[in-house]
Amino acid sequence: MLNVTDINVYYGSIHALHDMTFHVNDGEIVSLIGANGAGKSTTLKTISGLLRSRTGDIEFDGHSISRTEPDVIVRQGLTHVPEGRRIFLSMTVEENLDMGAFTVREGKKQALDDVYDRFPRLAERRSQIAGTLSGGEQQMLAMGRALMIRPKMMMLDEPSMGLAPILVSQIMDIIVELNKAGTTILLVEQNARLALKISHRSYVIESGRIVLSDTAENLLNNDQVKKAYLGG
Amino acid sequence: MNLINHLINGIHVGSIYALVALGYNMVYGIVKLINFAHGDIIMAGAYVAFFALDAGLPTVVAVAASVVFCVLLGVVIEKVAYRPLRKSAKISLLITAIGISLLLENVAQKLFSATPRLFPKIISGGFYLGDRQISMTTIVTIVVSAVLMALLTVFVKTTNAGKAMRAVSEDTEAAQLMGINVDNTISMTFAIGSGLAAIAAVLYCCSYPQVYPTMGALFGIKAFIAAVLGGIGSIPGAVVGGLTIGIAEALTKGYLSSTWADAIVFSLLIVTLLLKPSGILGRKVVEKV
């Protein structure tokens, strides 16, 4: 589904990603784990076209997208729920969802109903201004908004950030459900335990480099990972 | 002259300020740029309308030519001068805008000389409301402005392009992730702002029939003050700011003297910003964490 080959990304003179290569198979949940500043968000932004790699290639669903504009990538069925949710705070819940469906011509109503089915909380609050939602509701809205295009693949950047544990497990359950319903998932998390629990495979990133990759199960039992990311 | 007349005059000139302020605010809302060249678009629009009328073309054609020219000019300026700098420091963008403004004024000076041209009378007559006479120019100005503002509001609220504008102005990156093409949205914003400026130019010339290279400078500054007063970046703010400045100016001219008008306008701005830094209808900027 997604093949990232040898990408190098810079912020001015800062070399943020080094020769990064990884892939996500159709139907998988793959996670990228790593500490603050490791380059996880940079990786997702490069895939969705907000940043450009100087080298290598990114292939999604059989097409190279490394020179494709972000709005065109969305139309190809790849959606990105950014770090910090980035919902439109001044708009209502429903207006946010409508923005999510910006590229959708047909079946908008059905997509909206599906999102409300999955997130009944959003349905109750459909005319509330998004800026007044709680953190958990904002995360649901960010995910719901990304689901409006019925994506083939969804990238999530730290969906657990700032949420109470009970909400975190709710969000994780929803990610698993979405995956079971056929959406391929690329998940970025600082909370490695959480990510490894629901992923099939995972990549560990340190200072812009992939230093380890394995099945989630193996990584959970890896001493190095235990020590660095799972608190012993 | 009495209060009602002054108010009507104020709404008349205020509507024109509002049309121009809309251009400042739409552009600011979307690229966070104070487009100093916007006032000079008015000048360009005035010259195009003047030459078209001078060549004997019908008013409608002259206005249309002016709109088309300004739309192209605005879009080209954004593409050539502002777009390459979009990711650089804001100050470079601001200085470029000032540069474009000077460029347009000097090109006009070179092409048409500094001598003012007399804009022909295209609206005449008037009618009585009770025993009060209202000129046709005033009526046309107020009605045309009100219709344009209403259309713009509907456009921004209901069309896909309008939605894209709202999304880009609130969060450009998030808008891109919704599948919105930011470049096209920005071009469209400049197009609409410049088109409104062209119509403002013709309406302005109907009341102050002189066309000269720096005519957009002071008028542009006052419309910009209207934009800041109403709330920079806000569409309804531009309308409120424009009308406020227009009425304040008319009242000052009516009851004090013309020489005080500009001083009063600037004082109004300073006092408002002291009381409410984001302007009358401006939203407090939400700090992103």
Ligand SMILES: Nc1ncnc2c1ncn2[C@@H]1O[C@H](COP(=O)(O)OP(=O)(O)OP(=O)(O)O)[C@@H](O)[C@H]1O
């Ligand atoms: N806009 C930027 N300009 C310059 N450097 C940046 C920019 N954004 C990120 N960086 C740098 O790039 C590196 C990777 O940042 P990135 O945001 O991808 O990390 P991350 O893994 O997502 O971290 P976190 O877990 O804190 O979100 C960091 O060293 C960061 O300082």
Ligand SMILES: [Mg+2]
């Ligand atoms: Mg990050």
